[in-house]
Each structure stands twice: as C-alpha cells, then as structure tokens.
Amino acid sequence: MNQPKARCLILACGNTLRSDDGVGPWLAEWAENRFRSEPDVRVVSRQQWTPELAEEIARTHSVLFIDCSVESAPGSVSLIPVHPAAATQGLATHHLGAPELLALSRELYDSRPLNAQLLTIGAGSTELGEEFSDSVTAALPEACRLIEEIVLQWLG
Amino acid sequence: MSQTITIDPVTRLEGHGKITIQLNGQGEVEDAHFHVTQVRGFERFSEGRPYYEMPSLMARICGICPVSHLIASAKACEAIMSVRIPHTAAQLRRMLNLAQMVQSHALSFFHLSSPDLLLGMESDPKARNIFGVLAARPDLGRAGIGLRRFGQHIIELLANKRIHPGWVVPGGVTEPLSAAHRDEILAMLPEAYANLGLALTAYKQIAGTFKQEIEVFANFPSNYMGLINEDESIEFTDGAARLIDPQGAIIEDGITASKYTEVIGEAVEPYSYTKFAYYKPLGYPQGSYRVGPLARLNIVKSMGTPLAEKELVEFKQLAAGPVQSSFHYHHARLIEALYGIEKIEQILADPRILDKHVRAIAGVNRLEGAGQAEAPRGTLMHHYKVDENGLITWANLVIATGQNNNAMNKGVLQSAKAYVKDGKFTEGALNRVEAVIRTFDPCLSCSSHAFGQMPLVLTLVSADGEVVDQLVR
Numbered sequence: 001m002n003q004p005k006a007r008c009l010i011l012a013c014g015n016t017l018r019s020d021d022g023v024g025p026w027l028a029e030w031a032e033n034r035f036r037s038e039p040d041v042r043v044v045s046r047q048q049w050t051p052e053l054a055e056e057i058a059r060t061h062s063v064l065f066i067d068c069s070v071e072s073a074p075g076s077v078s079l080i081p082v083h084p085a086a087a088t089q090g091l092a093t094h095h096l097g098a099p100e101l102l103a104l105s106r107e108l109y110d111s112r113p114l115n116a117q118l119l120t121i122g123a124g125s126t127e128l129g130e131e132f133s134d135s136v137t138a139a140l141p142e143a144c145r146l147i148e149e150i151v152l153q154w155l156g
Numbered sequence: 157m158s159q160t161i162t163i164d165p166v167t168r169l170e171g172h173g174k175i176t177i178q179l180n181g182q183g184e185v186e187d188a189h190f191h192v193t194q195v196r197g198f199e200r201f202s203e204g205r206p207y208y209e210m211p212s213l214m215a216r217i218c219g220i221c222p223v224s225h226l227i228a229s230a231k232a233c234e235a236i237m238s239v240r241i242p243h244t245a246a247q248l249r250r251m252l253n254l255a256q257m258v259q260s261h262a263l264s265f266f267h268l269s270s271p272d273l274l275l276g277m278e279s280d281p282k283a284r285n286i287f288g289v290l291a292a293r294p295d296l297g298r299a300g301i302g303l304r305r306f307g308q309h310i311i312e313l314l315a316n317k318r319i320h321p322g323w324v325v326p327g328g329v330t331e332p333l334s335a336a337h338r339d340e341i342l343a344m345l346p347e348a349y350a351n352l353g354l355a356l357t358a359y360k361q362i363a364g365t366f367k368q369e370i371e372v373f374a375n376f377p378s379n380y381m382g383l384i385n386e387d388e389s390i391e392f393t394d395g396a397a398r399l400i401d402p403q404g405a406i407i408e409d410g411i412t413a414s415k416y417t418e419v420i421g422e423a424v425e426p427y428s429y430t431k432f433a434y435y436k437p438l439g440y441p442q443g444s445y446r447v448g449p450l451a452r453l454n455i456v457k458s459m460g461t462p463l464a465e466k467e468l469v470e471f472k473q474l475a476a477g478p479v480q481s482s483f484h485y486h487h488a489r490l491i492e493a494l495y496g497i498e499k500i501e502q503i504l505a506d507p508r509i510l511d512k513h514v515r516a517i518a519g520v521n522r523l524e525g526a527g528q529a530e531a532p533r534g535t536l537m538h539h540y541k542v543d544e545n546g547l548i549t550w551a552n553l554v555i556a557t558g559q560n561n562n563a564m565n566k567g568v569l570q571s572a573k574a575y576v577k578d579g580k581f582t583e584g585a586l587n588r589v590e591a592v593i594r595t596f597d598p599c600l601s602c603s604s605h606a607f608g609q610m611p612l613v614l615t616l617v618s619a620d621g622e623v624v625d626q627l628v629r
Contacts, residue, residue, distance in 0.1 A: 051267065051286060052304050107290045108297050 072122030075135030183579030224531035231527025245328030259307025266300025374482035374567025377402030447534025
C-alpha cells in the first residue's frame with residue numbers, strides 16, 4: 001500500500017481461451033498500448049477478479065471495470081456506473097463482481113473512488129477458442145472509443 | 157430405517173466434492189465419505205508430449221499451487237536429463253516455492269477458514285464469509301490480503317507471472333534475479349512479518365475456544381510424511397521424505413523421488429475420483445498417512461529459522477508425541493508461513509543469489525525420472541517415462557490431497573458422529589463437518605488432476621437408500 005495513487009485504474013477480466021470471454025483482456029492490452037505514455041493510468045488484467053484487487057482499487061481515484069456479459073445481446077456495448085454492494089451468500093474466494101470489489105475496498109481501506117464504471121460487451125460465444133465471434137469483433141471499435149473517452153475525461 | 161446425509165458441494169474448498177453420511181436404523185452415524193466428484197486426466201493426455209513441455213503442462217492442473225507442479229515436474233525432467241541444476245537456480249526455485257506457500261496458506265487461513273474461526277461455526281451462514289470477517293476484524297482482512305500480495309508479487313517478480321509462470325524449466329530457471337527485484341522483495345518483508353504476527357496472535361487468542369472441535373476434527377493417531385533436510389529441519393523443495401508412525405518413531409527415512417514407487421501405493425475407492433495413497437509395507441488402509449503442514453511439523457526437529465523455531469517449540473507442546481488433531485493444521489500453516497518469510501530473507505542474503513548461471517542444459521539420458529517437492533497441502537510427486545526421443549509414454553502424479561484422503565474420510569466420520577444426533581443435523585453441524593475438510597486445505601483440482609470452486613451438498617439417506625433430507629449450498 002506504499003505506491004502513490006494512480007488517477008485511473010482499468011481492471012479487466014476474462015479467459016482468453018473461451019472465445020468472447022477474452023474480450024476484457026484484449027481491451028486491457030489495447031488500453032495499455034493506448035495509454036502507455038500516461039503514468040496516471042494503470043491497467044490490470046486478470047482471468048478472474050479476486051479479493052486482493054480491493055487494494056488496487058484503493059490506490060486509484062477512478063476505476064473502469066471491463067468484462068464480457070452473457071446477459072447482454074451479443075456485441076452490445078454498455079457503460080454503466082458501479083456502486084458498492086457486498087455479496088452475502090455464496091461468496092467466492094476466487095472471483096468477485098465489480099460491486100463486491102468496490103465494497104471490499106471500502107470496508108478494508110475506506111476507499112471511495114471518485115468514479116467507478118463498468119464497461120461490458122455482450123458475448124456471442126464462450127465456447128473453447130481464441131477467436132471472437134463476429135458480433136464482438138464488430139463491437140471492438142466502439143468499446144475502444146468508449147474506453148478512450150472515459151479515461152481522457154477522468155484524466156481531465 | 158437407515159438414512160444418508162449428503163453435503164454437496166462442500167464449500168470454501170479448492171474444487172468440487174461432496175460428503176455423504178450414512179445413518180443406521182437408530183439414527184446413529186454409521187459411515188461417512190468425502191467424495192471427489194471431478195475428473196481431469198492430465199496423466200493420460202500428457203502421453204506423447206515432449207518431456208520438456210511437462211512443467212508448463214502440469215502447472216495447468218492448478219491455479220493455486222502451479223509452482224509446486226512446476227518444480228516437481230522440472231525435477232522429474234532433470235532426473236531424465238541426469239543433470240544437477242546450478243546452486244542459484246535451486247535457491248531461486250526454493251524462494252518461488254516458499255512465496256507460493258505463503259500466499260496459499262494466507263488464502264486457506266484468511267479466506268477459507270477464518271470465517272469459521274473468527275465468526276464461529278454457528279454464526280449466521282449469510283455473513284460467514286470473507287466480508288463478515290472484514291466487518292469483524294478489518295485489520296486481519298488487510299493482513300490476509302497483504303500476505304497474499306507478498307507471495308504473489310514475489311512469484312511475479314521472479315517468474316513474470318502470478319499464475320502458471322514458465323520460468324521454471326528442466327535444468328533450472330530461465331532468468332536470473334535482478335538486484336532491483338531482490339531489493340523490492342526485501343522492502344516487502346517488514347510488512348509481511350507484521351501481517352503474519354497479527355494472524356498468529358489472533359489465532360492463539362481464539363484457538364482455546366474450539367476445544368470440542370479440536371477433539372473431533374480428525375483427531376486420531378496416524379502416520380505422517382513430509383520432506384526433511386539431513387539436519388532434520390523442514391524442507392519444501394529438496395531433501396527426501398520421512399515417514400513417522402503415530403508415536404513419532406521413524407518408519408522410513410530418505411525416501412527419494414526415485415524410491416517412492418517402492419514404498420508408496422495408491423488404492424482406489426468406488427466413491428471418489430481421488431486415489432488413496434498408502435505406505436506399501438503396511439498395506440491399505442493401515443499404511444495411510446497424513447501430509448501437509450501438520451505432518452511437516454510433526455516429522456521435523458527444527459524449522460531452521462529463529463522466529464519459526466520458537467513457534468515450533470510451542471506447537472510441539474500441544475502433545476507428547478505427534479500433534480494428532482487436524483484442527484491444528486491451521487496453527488501449523490501460520491508457523492510455516494512465518495518460516496517462509498524468514499527463509500526468503502535468508503535466501504536473499506545468499507551472496508550468489510544474483511549469479512547469472514541459472515540453467516543446466518542436457519538431453520535425454522534416462523528413460524524414466526521422478527521428482528518431488530512440498531506443495532502447500534503436502535508432498536507432491538511427479539513420475540514420468542519417456543521414449544528415446546523424449547516423448548512421454550507414461551506419467552503418474554501422487555498428490556497431497558490423495559495422501560490425506562483416508563484421514564479426511566475418517567475425520568468426516570468422526571465429526572459426523574459427534575455432531576449428527578438422532579438422525580438430525582443443524583446448519584452448524586453441517587458447517588463443522590465441512591470445516592474438518594477445510595483444515596486439510598485439500599485441492600481437489602490437483603487430486604483429480606479439476607477446475608473450479610467447491611460448493612457443498614449434504615444428503616441424509618435412509619438404510620434402504622432413500623434420500624430423506626438434503627442441504628444444498
């Protein structure tokens with residue numbers, strides 16, 4: 001917890017071996033390249049979000065979560081605010097959702113990011129494979145545009 | 157009419173499993189089994205692959221203890237290559253394995269077991285999770301996360317990845333340690349010591365309130381096995397295995413990886429995909445034994461580091477001989493984590509730790525090789541056979557959870573007899589039966605060579621096989 005706070009944390013998750021589930025890591029890699037020269041942007045990509053990431057959130061002013069969604073229409077891109085909400089039952093130790101991570105960070109570190117948003121891309125397929133479905137491939141430019149827009153907005 | 161209780165899936169474990177408890181016509185517990193219900197088959201699908209791919213392939217068995225698989229696998233490959241790895245490579249691997257042990261023990265203690273220990277076995281199941289712990293003891297929550305970060309970050313600094321690093325290879329490691337990374341690890345040590353001290357103090361304050369659980373949580377005489385150094389101190393990466401009997405007398409010493417097939421057999425039971433390891437000269441099940449933190453502390457004479465040594469002396473006062481209750485796995489786990497931090501500090505003080513020579517090169521010089529290392533949960537053995545081109549023709553893995561399988565089943569039976577009365581069980585009873593399994597911190601993904609988390613179903617079955625009741629989580 002000795003590192004200085006970054007102004008923006010991009011926190012992606014997904015499995016690159018499960019087709020569209022890998023869109024989070026793909027966008028994280030894109031963001032890492034896009035903001036490579038920007039020291040106030042930190043990008044973390046994980047297969048799953050685990051409790052330890054609460055500490056990462058506590059080190060930032062704004063956090064952008066990126067994940068695929070199996071509940072949204074394939075290829076649909078959505079950006080919504082996230083609010084802390086603690087899970088009470090069936091809480092997994094290996095993976096948490098964005099609201100639970102925010103809650104954990106608040107409980108442990110009194111962390112209250114100024115901004116917290118969740119960007120999701122509707123998955124067309126999560127079968128074994130390393131290629132995206134056509135609908136997710138078509139949605140990538142819009143997802144990248146939204147990431148760029150929100151991060152630049154947060155950086156002021 | 158007899159009945160069966162099923163706990164399916166068992167929660168807060170690594171993998172998928174269930175528990176069934178068989179009741180007799182009087183409603184008394186007659187038998188109990190812990191079933192591992194997943195199967196993976198890594199041994200089979202590695203056939204035909206080049207031996208040098210095995211460490212990376214085998215590490216995929218588990219996301220918690222991939223480092224142990226990497227090391228045991230690399231050592232099996234080195235037996236095939238007939239090479240001795242450079243000193244610095246051995247030290248760096250040792251540090252990697254200890255870092256994994258610290259983060260895995262932190263996961264077991266803080267995330268999986270502390271809800272039971274800190275909030276109580278009978279506490280509200282809706283709040284009996286890591287969030288409940290954080291609300292009750294945020295300092296311990298932060299300590300747990302800090303210790304996990306400590307171990308994971310060392311793995312990342314050494315091997316460039318937290319999970320499934322490819323840095324450990326047959327012959328050594330791919331990259332030496334840099335001075336900058338050494339200094340970064342050194343800078344993390346004070347916080348790690350403080351976090352571990354907090355956990356040990358908290359555990360000792362509450363352990364006394366679990367007298368009944370200590371009595372019935374797999375509390376019976378058994379054999380114990382683990383790796384040990386020639387000076388009888390604890391060892392995680394090298395050394396040879398020692399097996400002791402329930403009184404602490406040495407049954408067999410110097411069990412090297414190449415010798416394990418002579419002394420370790422694996423039995424199969426119809427209710428589980430996980431095998432049941434046993435010491436061949438004693439037969440099955442008499443030759444069953446326990447591995448992991450409790451076993452390691454029972455077989456050693458010293459820890460070899462000052463702070464952990466003091467804790468070992470205190471730990472050994474829990475019993476005249478080997479400490480038998482599996483409840484004490486929790487305590488042993490924290491002592492080992494303390495040892496891990498101290499040993500990492502010692503390794504970093506090695507004047508050769510930054511040496512650039514970290515890999516030996518060789519080809520196939522033998523057609524068979526075995527390697528062993530201590531995983532967080534216990535001794536791990538990899539054994540391969542190859543053809544003249546180095547392609548795997550046969551592989552066998554002896555996993556810690558398989559070696560604890562008999563003790564886990566006996567422990568489930570013991571606790572079920574204590575907590576299931578007149579054919580009835582409460583949520584607290586169910587949780588205690590599960591908690592017995594958690595003391596062992598089994599990794600079912602490893603033991604069945606499976607992916608996933610472990611929820612739990614408890615089923616009550618009558619004497620004629622009818623499911624009378626079921627609790628599902």
